[in-house]
Amino acid sequence: MILFYMMIFAFVGAFLIYFAGKSFPRIKEILAVVISFLLFLFVALLYGKDFQINYHNFLGFHLFLRINMFSWLFALTITFLGFLSIIFSLSYMKDKKNNAFYYMNMLFVNIAMLGIVLAGDLISFFIFWEIMSWSTFLLISYKKGSALPASMKYIIMSIIGSLSMLIGILYLYDLTDTTIISQLSHIIRFINKGDVIFVVILFSIAFGIKNAVIPFHNWLPPAHSEAPSPFSAILSGILIKMGVYGFLLLFYVIIGLDIIFHLTGLTIVLNVLAAITIIFPTFLAILQNDAKRLLAWSTVAQAGYIFMGITYGTELSVAGGIFHFLNHAIFKALMFLAVGAIEYRTKGIRDLNSLGGFIKKMPFTFAAMLIGAMGLIGLPLTNGFVSKWLIYKTLILNGSPFLAFAALIGTWGTILYSYKLIHNIFLGQLPAKFENIQKAPFSMKMPMMILSTIIIFFGILPGIPLQFINKIIVSFGYHPLNVSLFGIVSDSGNLNIINILAATFVIGVLIVLFFRSGRKSVRVDQYDNYAAGSFIPKEKYSYTNSFYAPLDRFLNSFLKDYIDIFYCKSAALIRHFCNGIRKIYTGYVGSYVMYILLFLAVLIFVQLNWSVF
Amino acid sequence: MNILLMILSAIISLVTGMFFLGLARKIMAMIHWRYGPPIYQPLIDVIRYFHQRAVSHGFIFDLGIIISLIGSLLVVFFLPLGNISSFSNSGGLLVILYILILSPLGLALSSGESANPNASIGISRKLILTLSYEFVLIIILLSLMSQYQTISLQEIVMLQARKVWSFASWKLILPGIAYLLILPAMLGFRPFEIAGASQEISAGPSVEFGGKYLALNTINHGLLHFITIALFVNLFLGGGDLFGIFDSISGTFWGSFVSLIIFLIKMILIFVISVFINAVFPRLRLEQATKYILYYPLSIAIVGLIIVVAIN
Known part of the structure; x- marks a missing residue:
């Protein structure tokens, strides 16, 4: 109890x-x-x-x-x-x-x-x-x-x-x-199969919406x-991710492996939907200028990765999907919290075109955002890398290169919008009105610090979460993955984080030593810039406004959220239609009597002609 | 043993990268009917930069350029250079694809903090251009991985040595051609010298780099040339293999040595061709470049992938 x-x-x-x-x-x-x-x-x-x-x-x-x-x-x-x-x-x-x-x-x-x-x-x-x-x-x-x-x-x-x-x-x-x-x-x-498909469709609408x-x-x-x-x-x-939980529950616990992947066409439809859910939201995210809206579109896209993982149905992909759920929960929460800290200190500004240069004022928040973005992109040594690696690998080796293409190109889109987010908030020039911005308070820093640590920790030691996930996929009826503390062993290409970690560390130390042996550099402020001989006007000398202008011009012409437009249009149409129907309530008793008489007349007419009743 | 190999491949890549930079300047000069600087000029420059004073714009300005160089050197360890490879078995091409991101990202962070609009414009252009050629590159890599049924670059090289070079097999020639078409964009050569346009936006991302920052940036530049071409040679030209002539001595020291030499010769050939292209073309605008990449190389690559998938 x-x-x-x-x-x-x-x-x-x-x-x-x-x-x-x-x-x-x-x-x-x-x-x-x-x-x-x-x-x-x-x-x-x-x-x-x-x-x-x-x-x-x-x-x-x-x-x-x-x-x-x-x-x-x-x-x-x-x-x-x-x-x-x-x-x-x-x-x-x-x-x-x-x-x-x-x-x-x-x-x-x-x-x-x-x-x-x-x-x-x-x-x-x-x-x-x-x-x-x-x-x-x-x-x-x-x-x-x-x-x-x-x-x-x-x-x-x-x-x-x-x-x-x-x-x-x-x-x-x-x-x-x-x-x-x-x-x-x-x-x-x-x-029978038909009933199962019907139930799957009904539940998929609920889980798909979430x-x-x-x-x-x-x-x-x-x-x-x-x-x-x-x-x-x-x-x-x-x-x-309750939608993800629902899908996992429905597919692997209630219906079970041996039935769900023998329903013809179902997985193909779901996989194609997942691929679309990765690509379009990624590019829509690049176009956004509101920090939280950008992250929201990115969430849609990452949910596509998870959906791809759990509907593809191999043990690597399901493990990758569940792991990506866990990772995404961590890094996306971190990024929303970082944006929240900015929003809190600037009294509610989320517009990417009017921020800039916050790295000097809020260095901790910057570090958190950077680590979150690295996890989101999936750079090695962060948690997002391992889960995405699992999904890509199974897509490639099980002969779905087009799905793999969607997943991989989504990653490059992710780099573009993550960098836009970081650049437009933290890099570039600090506008004069933000000169007196305070650092984030401790109660904001603490959650961000914990989440950042987990991102790195899971990135270096993916074996720990993967062991839990292994137990889950075994309970679904899959073979367990061959997981070591630092990676995954298999016939068709291993993953070993410790090599990457060691090499990064050694090279990093060497380069830092080499770098420090050079002549010491002089710290300058943000206005001390090389402008090829031209005059530097303060305030206007910043390039955060419409960061990907050429891409925006290119994409804006055809990339819109057509589905949302369709829903809104149909909602407007229904409202219009219902407004029309409302006109029959005139308020005169006479017209209501007329409706009743008309209705009776229709009934009599029907009865006389076809004798239905 | 692994550590020795790592040191060796780092040295090879650094030296070759520097040599490429010098070679490019020399060839360009000769096409222009000039003498040009000596071939070791970039090395002299790097040493000189190290003793010059530089400005720094903050912590990330320093860290970014270091991350960038770490990223480039890491990729080198994952590339088989002839028979030499340090990390052939740590995740394969997918890891390479991901570590390739580190270098531009580090550079972007570094020059982003400099708050110079030219740098920001350069980064924005660089990322958009990269996105467009990445469409092609991913499809090319997927064709190869689907054809050879592995994600390990090492195995792709070995399978080519056993059968036929990818570039010579009819199934994979289209991806090969597509790779050649985007090669100048990956190298940042004209007609795709858009991000680092020196006359237009003062060399873009590297505008604020001076002194040791410029030195690291130059080294990184050389390494990126090395990586891009080494990837092509490994994927399409059989790595260090020369029609199996030296198979009898493979596994010995001399076998590795010969394969490395063959590998480097192939790389130099490809690089010289890219420099020729660089010499005769003017610079495109970003929109033109993206359009070109998304029309021709992309359609060729997609047809190539469809052929591979249809056959398997």
Whole structure:
């Protein structure tokens, strides 16, 4: 029952924060930090456990909570990032009003996600899924103003997803008479293929919307950029990965390997969708000028990598997909937090065209952002490298070079937008109005420091997380990968990080020594520049505005979010149509009587002609 | 043994890179009907730069250029030079593809901190140009990896020595041609001398580099020439193999020596051709260059990949 008590404790704690926060304002921050840390501790202590409990019976449905390696890894990531972003919120939300509400919802989202990964039956899964959707909606709309349309977009997409999932659950229940996941996985093989495909499609709509797979991605960029930054980190880091969890649960736990990859055409469609989800958002990210929107598009693209990994269906790709989920949660959360720190110090500026030169003022945030970007690109010695390597390798060696091309070119796009983000915020010239910018406060630095350390740690020792992931893919029915502490051994090309690390270290030391042996350089300020003899006007002498101008000109002509435009147009059309229908309510009693008479006349006409009734 | 090989390949690449820079200047001079500097002039320059005063714009300005050089030297260890290879078995071509990113990224960080708009423009151009030729390069590498069914560069070289050079096999000639077409862009030679355009944006990314920064940048430049061409020779011209003539002595010291010499000769041939192209072409604009790369080399490469996939 420990899982059940943990959930009860968390929910009670969340309400306590709200009500205690009303009467004792200081206590709510402390409570939020303590509760989120205790949740993290609980989950961490559950390592290696594998059991399920029946915590409640409701209308004949047996509700279960369960834990195993698969849900443990997700639960740990959720509680860990939740804890860090609540610490980050301490300064970020300090002067905002109604922040008890914020902390309560923040905990709600975390608990709901915890519930999703711990749910042992589909009814609990659905209930927690809905709690997550609604508390997310409240958090996205927290800032009001332009956040409202963004949150409306989110909740409409979410409701469509949940309804489709609900239909899927009921359909499955109708076929199998159970909603318990462990029983479903046995019964599912007796269902015919057509029904399975139908259920997969219904669930895929729900999970695809959460995971922002094209064509269900369009809620994500506005929602991510309008939400408060610590919550954007959660949103991008783990909340959308509930879609990934759902897909893994559906494909590998409920349906199982031997059925899912024999459904004709399904994996091809999903893989092509994943490839599209990698390429287009990457190039759209290059065009963005809002720091958080850029990161949001990047999240869509990276979700594409994860989706590619888990739908490709080899052991390397599934391991790579799960590992990339973990890595992406870490580095994307870090980057959102870094942007949040900038936003906090500049009083809400996220426009990449008006920032610049912050490296001199906020060096720590710069380092965090750089490490995050390196992980995002996937440079060797950061965590993103290993997960992407796994995915690429399996795509190439299993004969899907075009999918591999999508994945690899996505990486180069990633370099372009990551560099734009770093250059336009931290490099280049510091505008005079930012002369007095302060460093980030400690409560912001601490989460960033922890996350940066993990990126490097997992990058050098990928064997540690891969061992957990190995257990997960074994439980899915795959062969384990041959993992060593520093890499992966296989017949068709090994990966060995220790060589790269040693060589980097030795070369680095040698080059630094060589560099220092030269004549000492003189430190100059940002205006002491070589301009080929021309006069240097201050302020205007910066090149952060439209950084990739030639590329923008080239791409802008044809690269738009056509799907979003299509959705918005159809929404407008429906609104127009409904406005038209509303005109029949004239307010005259006479016209209503006329409608009734007309209706009766039609009925009589039908009866006389065809005698239906 | 591995460490000796690493030192050896580092020295070979550094010396060859410097030699390439000198050779380029000499050949250009001869095409212009000048004498030109001696071939070891770049080396003299590097030593001289080291004793000159330089300005620094901050910590990343120093660190970036060091990262850039680390990146270039790391790639060298992953490239088989004839029979010499230090890290043939640590992740293969995918790792090379990734470490190749380090060098431009380090340079971009370094010159980004200098806050010089010319540098920023240069970096922006460099990244866009790289993105466009990377489309082609990735497809070329994917064709090779799909054809040989391995991600290890070492194995690709060995398979070529056993059968036929990729460039001579009809399945892989199209990727080979595409690589040759983007080679000037990868080397930063005219008509693609867009990022480092010296008359237009004062040499772009390296505008603020002086003294030891310029020295490291020059070394890095030479190394990048070396890497780009060595990759081509390894992928398409069979590395250090010469129609199997020296197979009898392979595995011995002399075998390695001969293969290294053959490898270097092949590299020099390719480099000289690239310099000729550099000498006769004017500079394109960025849009023209991207368009060219995305039309011709890309379509050739895609057709090549389709052929490879269709046959397998």
